[in-house]
Amino acid sequence: MFLRFSQTLLIYFLLFSYVESAESGGMPQLNPEFWFSQIFWLIITFGIMFILLSKFVLPKISENLELRKAQISENIEAAEKQREESDKKLKEYDQLIINSKNEAKNYFNKAREKILKDVDKKRESLEKEIDEEIDKVEKEILDLKNKSPEKIRKIAVETSSDLIKQIIGVEVNNSSISAIVEDVSRKTN
Amino acid sequence: MYQFNVYRIGPEIKIGEVDLSFTNASLFMVISSLAVLIIFNLGSKKNSLIPNKIQLLAELSYTFVSKMISDTAGSKAKPYFSFIFSLFMFVLFCNMFGMIPYAFTVTSHIIVTFVLAAFIFFGVTIIGFIKHGFGYLKLFVPSGVPVVLLPLIVVIEVISYLSRPVSLSVRLFANMMAGHTMMKVFGGFVISLGIVGGWLPLGFSVALTGLEILVAFLQAYVFAILTCIYLNDALNLHH
Numbered sequence: 001m002f003l004r005f006s007q008t009l010l011i012y013f014l015l016f017s018y019v020e021s022a023e024s025g026g027m028p029q030l031n032p033e034f035w036f037s038q039i040f041w042l043i044i045t046f047g048i049m050f051i052l053l054s055k056f057v058l059p060k061i062s063e064n065l066e067l068r069k070a071q072i073s074e075n076i077e078a079a080e081k082q083r084e085e086s087d088k089k090l091k092e093y094d095q096l097i098i099n100s101k102n103e104a105k106n107y108f109n110k111a112r113e114k115i116l117k118d119v120d121k122k123r124e125s126l127e128k129e130i131d132e133e134i135d136k137v138e139k140e141i142l143d144l145k146n147k148s149p150e151k152i153r154k155i156a157v158e159t160s161s162d163l164i165k166q167i168i169g170v171e172v173n174n175s176s177i178s179a180i181v182e183d184v185s186r187k188t189n
Numbered sequence: 190m191y192q193f194n195v196y197r198i199g200p201e202i203k204i205g206e207v208d209l210s211f212t213n214a215s216l217f218m219v220i221s222s223l224a225v226l227i228i229f230n231l232g233s234k235k236n237s238l239i240p241n242k243i244q245l246l247a248e249l250s251y252t253f254v255s256k257m258i259s260d261t262a263g264s265k266a267k268p269y270f271s272f273i274f275s276l277f278m279f280v281l282f283c284n285m286f287g288m289i290p291y292a293f294t295v296t297s298h299i300i301v302t303f304v305l306a307a308f309i310f311f312g313v314t315i316i317g318f319i320k321h322g323f324g325y326l327k328l329f330v331p332s333g334v335p336v337v338l339l340p341l342i343v344v345i346e347v348i349s350y351l352s353r354p355v356s357l358s359v360r361l362f363a364n365m366m367a368g369h370t371m372m373k374v375f376g377g378f379v380i381s382l383g384i385v386g387g388w389l390p391l392g393f394s395v396a397l398t399g400l401e402i403l404v405a406f407l408q409a410y411v412f413a414i415l416t417c418i419y420l421n422d423a424l425n426l427h428h
Contacts, residue, residue: 027193028193028194028195028298029193029297029298029299029300029362029366030299031195033195033208034195034208034210034212034214035300036207036208036209037195037208037209037210037211037212037214037215038195038212038214038215038298038300038301038304039300039301039304040209041209041211041212041214041215041218041219042218042295042301042304042305043304045215045218045219045221045222046218046222046275046279046305048222049222049225049226049275049278049279050271050272050275052226053225053226053229053271053274053275053278054271054272054275056230057226057229057230057233058229058233058251058270058271058274060233060234061229061232061233061247061248061251062251063236064233064236064244064248065248065251065252067236068236068238071238072238
């Protein structure tokens with residue numbers, strides 16, 4: 001405060017020394033000829049400018065600023081909302097994809113199990129059939145095998161008796177022939 | 190000192206004994222206020238979300254002054270915004286138009302700045318008395334001062350308060366006048382030193398032009414911000 005006061009005094013001093021030195025040439029600022037004119041025109045121009053600015057221009061600028069602020073905050077709000085919505089949608093979409101993936105896996109698993117089961121069943125039945133067939137054939141073979149020596153013997157006996165009859169013309173006892181055949185077959189075996 | 194001369198333009202207008210003729214000073218007052226009105230009218234006409242250049246200029250000035258007022262005088266000073274805005278713009282445009290060669294600087298005349306400062310002084314004093322009644326006089330009695338020193342302090346405070354319009358007006362006027370005088374002095378040196386030695390003062394003159402443009406803005410700002418500070422004293426009595 002002291003500083004400001006002394007500064008003012010200093011400016012005063014400078015001003016007055018200026019005035020004294022320039023009194024002959026005259027500082028135009030201190031010539032009172034046009035003071036009233038300047039005051040008058042200052043009041044008119046500044047007054048008109050002030051009235052027009054405060055009545056028409058400044059309220060419009062302030063309104064513009066407010067409007068812009070409102071619009072920007074509105075836009076930000078809307079953008080925020082849309083972002084939230086899209087986040088939700090994205091989550092839903094993800095969930096949907098996970099669900100359908102699981103479902104597809106289930107279907108696949110089910111189908112595979114079913115196929116495996118079918119294949120197993122068919123193979124089992126086939127195997128059973130094959131086994132049965134084999135069993136039957138084996139039995140037949142065994143039967144044939146069991147029966148063949150007797151038949152052979154019979155045939156041998158018959159043919160030998162026939163042969164003997166034709167060659168010698170003698171009826172030979174069947175039992176003795178069979179004994180011989182038996183003997184021979186035992187030897188050949 | 191020819192650059193500060195005021196002369197009549199057009200006919201002599203006299204009301205009684207008082208001369209109210211239109212002068213070159215009046216012309217530049219009209220030009221400055223018209224420029225302010227035109228620029229800010231153009232800047233407020235169209236409201237686009239993305240402002241064009243002139244709208245940006247108007248809105249930046251608006252927010253600049255508005256921030257200055259709310260920073261120094263608080264929210265109570267809102268009703269005085271348009272006055273301080275007009276004041277700042279008027280002083281700024283007068284200063285800036287004064288920077289054009291052969292133009293007249295309105296604010297380089299003490300009578301103009303003194304009328305503005307006196308109006309502010311009386312206005313602020315009236316606002317202070319309306320808001321606080323005689324309690325406004327407490328402004329001259331700072332708190333926490335020893336009783337012995339009180340008479341001295343009160344006298345100094347009163348003098349400092351009363352010197353406000355003078356310091357406010359002289360600051361602006363002296364700055365504008367000193368700058369223009371200095372540029373004129375250097376310009377005179379350019380002529381008198383001729384083609385050989387004139388380059389140095391010419392360089393100074395160019396540098397001074399830049400400095401003067403800065404001063405022109407700064408003094409308008411100081412004028413407006415001191416008005417805000419005085420207004421703050423009147424609105425928010427701190428003692």
